[in-house]
Amino acid sequence: MLRLELNGISKQYPAVRANDRVGLKVRPGEIHAVLGENGAGKSTMMKIIYGAVQPDEGRILWNGQAVSIRSPAQARALGISMVYQHFSLFDTLTAAENVWLGLDKAMTLPQVTQRIGEVAHSYGLDVDAQRPVHTLSVGERQRVEIVRALLTEPQLLILDEPTSVLTPQAVDKLFITLRQLSERGCSILYISHKLDEIRALCHHCTVLRGGKVTGEVDPRLETNAGLSRLMIGAEPPPLQHRPSRAGAAVLDVRALSLVRQDPFGADLHAVSFSVRAGEIVGVAGVSGNGQQELMAALSGEDPRAAPGSITLGGTDIARSGPRERRALGLHFVPEERLGRGAVPLLSLAQNTLLTRTETVSRAGWIATGRVQRLAEDLIARFQVRAGGAGASAKSLSGGNLQKFIVGREIAAQPKLLIVSQPTWGVDVGAAAQIHGELLALRDAGCALLVVSEELDELFEISDRLLVIAKGRLSPSVPTAQASTQQIGEWMSGLWDGAGLVEP
Amino acid sequence: MFKLEARPQPSKLMSLASPLLALALTVLIGVLLFLILGKDPLRGLQIFFVEPLKNLYALSELSIKATPLILIALGLAVCLRANVFNIGAEGQYILGALAAGWVAMQAGPATAWMGRGIVVPILLAGVLGGMAWAAIVALLRDRFNANEILVSLMLVYVADQLLGYLVNGPWMDPDGHNFPQSITFLAVTRVPKIVTGLRAHIGVFVALGAVALLWVFMFRTYRGFALQVGGMAPAAARYAGFSSRSALWTALLLSGGMAGLAGGLEAAGPLGQLTPYIPAGYGFAAIIVAYVGRLHPLGIVFSGILMSLFYIGGELAQTRLGLPKSLTGVFQGLLLFTLLACDTLIAYRMTWAPKLASARYPPGGPSASSPAKPVLRREA
Numbered sequence: 041m042l043r044l045e046l047n048g049i050s051k052q053y054p055a056v057r058a059n060d061r062v063g064l065k066v067r068p069g070e071i072h073a074v075l076g077e078n079g080a081g082k083s084t085m086m087k088i089i090y091g092a093v094q095p096d097e098g099r100i101l102w103n104g105q106a107v108s109i110r111s112p113a114q115a116r117a118l119g120i121s122m123v124y125q126h127f128s129l130f131d132t133l134t135a136a137e138n139v140w141l142g143l144d145k146a147m148t149l150p151q152v153t154q155r156i157g158e159v160a161h162s163y164g165l166d167v168d169a170q171r172p173v174h175t176l177s178v179g180e181r182q183r184v185e186i187v188r189a190l191l192t193e194p195q196l197l198i199l200d201e202p203t204s205v206l207t208p209q210a211v212d213k214l215f216i217t218l219r220q221l222s223e224r225g226c227s228i229l230y231i232s233h234k235l236d237e238i239r240a241l242c243h244h245c246t247v248l249r250g251g252k253v254t255g256e257v258d259p260r261l262e263t264n265a266g267l268s269r270l271m272i273g274a275e276p277p278p279l280q281h282r283p284s285r286a287g288a289a290v291l292d293v294r295a296l297s298l299v300r301q302d303p304f305g306a307d308l309h310a311v312s313f314s315v316r317a318g319e320i321v322g323v324a325g326v327s328g329n330g331q332q333e334l335m336a337a338l339s340g341e342d343p344r345a346a347p348g349s350i351t352l353g354g355t356d357i358a359r360s361g362p363r364e365r366r367a368l369g370l371h372f373v374p375e376e377r378l379g380r381g382a383v384p385l386l387s388l389a390q391n392t393l394l395t396r397t398e399t400v401s402r403a404g405w406i407a408t409g410r411v412q413r414l415a416e417d418l419i420a421r422f423q424v425r426a427g428g429a430g431a432s433a434k435s436l437s438g439g440n441l442q443k444f445i446v447g448r449e450i451a452a453q454p455k456l457l458i459v460s461q462p463t464w465g466v467d468v469g470a471a472a473q474i475h476g477e478l479l480a481l482r483d484a485g486c487a488l489l490v491v492s493e494e495l496d497e498l499f500e501i502s503d504r505l506l507v508i509a510k511g512r513l514s515p516s517v518p519t520a521q522a523s524t525q526q527i528g529e530w531m532s533g534l535w536d537g538a539g540l541v542e543p
Numbered sequence: 544m545f546k547l548e549a550r551p552q553p554s555k556l557m558s559l560a561s562p563l564l565a566l567a568l569t570v571l572i573g574v575l576l577f578l579i580l581g582k583d584p585l586r587g588l589q590i591f592f593v594e595p596l597k598n599l600y601a602l603s604e605l606s607i608k609a610t611p612l613i614l615i616a617l618g619l620a621v622c623l624r625a626n627v628f629n630i631g632a633e634g635q636y637i638l639g640a641l642a643a644g645w646v647a648m649q650a651g652p653a654t655a656w657m658g659r660g661i662v663v664p665i666l667l668a669g670v671l672g673g674m675a676w677a678a679i680v681a682l683l684r685d686r687f688n689a690n691e692i693l694v695s696l697m698l699v700y701v702a703d704q705l706l707g708y709l710v711n712g713p714w715m716d717p718d719g720h721n722f723p724q725s726i727t728f729l730a731v732t733r734v735p736k737i738v739t740g741l742r743a744h745i746g747v748f749v750a751l752g753a754v755a756l757l758w759v760f761m762f763r764t765y766r767g768f769a770l771q772v773g774g775m776a777p778a779a780a781r782y783a784g785f786s787s788r789s790a791l792w793t794a795l796l797l798s799g800g801m802a803g804l805a806g807g808l809e810a811a812g813p814l815g816q817l818t819p820y821i822p823a824g825y826g827f828a829a830i831i832v833a834y835v836g837r838l839h840p841l842g843i844v845f846s847g848i849l850m851s852l853f854y855i856g857g858e859l860a861q862t863r864l865g866l867p868k869s870l871t872g873v874f875q876g877l878l879l880f881t882l883l884a885c886d887t888l889i890a891y892r893m894t895w896a897p898k899l900a901s902a903r904y905p906p907g908g909p910s911a912s913s914p915a916k917p918v919l920r921r922e923a
Contacts, residue, residue, distance in 0.1 A: 340784065341782060372782070374782055379779060380782050382779065383776040385553075393765070393768055394779060395783060397765070404764050406763055406764065406765055
């Protein structure tokens with residue numbers, strides 16, 4: 041008997057048919073991958089299983105019986121648990137209090153604490169229930185979420201992109217736990233777009249594309265290329281990689297230290313590095329280790345850096361605002377596209393005005409015709425699919441808006457381009473295009489600094505790698521000489537000399 | 544039953560239709576109101592929507608109400624677009640009237656060389672007075688992060704007290720039989736009328752000029768653009784490098800100046816002296832005007848005229864129908880209230896959803912799921 045079976049499930053949203061007669065069969069104890077690009081319908085399918093969204097048509101069978109799951113509470117009562125990609129934990133509470141909050145009040149806090157200990161022990165998940173969440177690392181937080189899900193003794197555990205925030209070592213640890221769970225009969229739905237992980241972990245794989253099931257395969261017998269074809273319908277074109285010819289240093293950061301502004305942010309400790317013309321320097325690291333703070337200090341959004349700690353082509357810019365830095369040739373693509381890189385309600389044409397002021401006269405008059413043409417040129421040159429220059433930023437898909445924003449900054453012909461999470465939530469085709477554009481910009485002699493949580497991406501496009509951990513920056517290593525193993529260790533802050541430089 | 548469903552994109556048509564729909568609903572509720580009060584609804588509507596437009600005299604009176612409403616609302620639109628909630632325009636209006644009145648009272652033989660040109664410094668004083676009052680709000684917000692909504696509102700009452708003190712004390716007309724009012728300003732200081740015999744003055748043209756200037760500022764200047772980005776997406780403004788302090792000061796000084804100008808026009812125009820009755824609620828009504836006009840200069844012209852109809856209609860209803868003057872406020876409130884309700888339809892649409900049929904699932908389906916209990920309960 042199957043643990044879970046979906047039959048002909050459809051869900052229509054106003055603009056898009058998110059699920060079109062999809063089916064899914066999950067056996068007891070099976071680790072079942074759901075693979076697909078952003079927007080392929082994975083999330084909708086999971087929400088339907090977890091009761092957060094009601095399907096328009098189709099049947100759900102749970103252990104052989106037809107059910108309609110009306111709410112997450114009902115899903116949990118059936119034995120379905122879910123661990124979301126973005127954790128829902130209160131930073132100021134302890135792990136045990138967080139778990140306790142999510143349960144009905146049948147147990148007292150000490151009972152919950154004891155149960156956490158038992159569950160954690162039996163699965164080798166190491167969690168200290170008494171520690172406040174803000175002192176936990178991201179991997180530890182995820183373990184708290186998993187323990188919370190396991191406390192209800194689920195028969196089906198749904199994990200949404202669980203490894204996107206983990207170091208390679210933490211991923212290995214997670215896989216051990218998941219295999220243990222599967223051996224004890226718990227089925228696991230594993231949502232991901234990382235092909236290597238799926239091939240290493242999962243027994244079965246359902247592939248979604250454009251709301252439809254495009255394949256059901258045993259991932260252990262497939263190649264990455266084969267899975268990729270099922271997922272996007274084609275293989276992404278290979279990148280043109282030429283050896284870099286790095287020139288003179290463009291950006292120089294010397295002993296940059298900053299105290300956090302956000303109570304749950306990270307302090308920067310004596311960060312030093314440089315970026316030369318014609319090279320891409322990648323910054324790896326688990327999110328929340330100071331990337332945000334470093335980006336704000338480099339872009340000028342946070343102009344508190346000590347004078348002399350940041351120089352651009354010999355000019356001290358530590359205290360300059362974003363506009364002065366842009367005038368000197370420093371352009372920046374932030375990780376949040378809507379609300380930071382673009383104003384959601386404004387048109388693409390108006391959004392060019394955020395960073396491109398050649399269409400503004402010295403006296404401050406906007407030449408609307410030129411603004412319009414600039415936006416149209418960007419749309420054509422970077423193949424942005426949008427309803428013209430007048431379309432609001434909000435109306436574009438994530439990938440297309442990212443192409444527009446990256447294009448806006450590339451077309452400004454910067455001396456230094458800083459990009460944070462260039463392909464976050466972007467489909468494979470757009471990601472390949474963005475990578476190609478960044479490499480072309482490098483070959484044209486621009487200095488690039490790329491911050492990403494995706495190691496694969498950094499290994500693919502960077503010439504040198506840096507790792508940020510706990511607000512400190514590792515020495516740089518040429519990508520050709522770096523290994524995933526080494527970078528993974530560095531992501532935990534374990535490089536030679538780390539921690540020796542106290543602020 | 545009806546269901547609200549999110550639109551994939553906000554409807555442009557609805558954002559224009561919503562104020563009209565709101566007006567229609569307001570009229571409908573107004574008709575019901577007249578019926579309940581035992582008055583002829585047709586006569587009531589005629590008083591509100593026909594009488595104020597029926598001849599040149601009526602139009603002249605309408606322009607006197609519409610001018611300050613439009614001027615203040617224009618400034619507020621910039622403020623609200625920048626997410627600076629200045630709701631103390633009434634106080635800035637009073638200060639404008641006081642400053643303009645003070646300059647007007649200095650007129651005499653010594654200023655005779657200026658002739659009618661003295662109106663210019665009088666109105667400029669009005670602008671500066673309103674700006675100064677708004678600058679207090681900006682300063683406290685900028686320096687101490689004091690909430691601008693509270694500060695600007697409280698300053699209305701301070702301004703009101705200041706006016707009361709001046710017309711009861713230092714500025715009281717010595718020959719005024721102890722009435723709390725200033726001297727009547729010299730004829731030369733009065734804002735010129737458009738035609739003799741009617742009260743309408745050149746403030747109308749000032750207001751229309753301001754409409755054009757504000758449109759250009761909002762949609763054709765980089766500073767205006769930066770201001771609005773700050774209101775819509777503060778993180779994007781920081782990313783672009785737009786200063787939020789500069790936006791705060793620009794928005795408040797601009798709207799304070801506009802409210803002060805309206806106050807100056809009123810004091811040196813129809814009133815011709817300072818009395819405790821200068822605050823007529825224009826500063827508060829202009830908030831509604833700004834929103835009903837979609838924070839757009841052209842929209843504000845129409846909503847300003849509409850709101851003036853309510854003002855005059857309320858006064859007429861008092862004399863013709865024997866209804867209280869507060870009917871004006873009722874209509875103004877109804878309009879804002881229905882507008883806010885209708886604005887829901889910009890982002891959502893109404894759909895008719897038949898009751899969720901559980902028959903879609905095979906019999907026994909839904910019930911099979913309900914008896915399950917949380918596992919934890921059993922363990923505890």
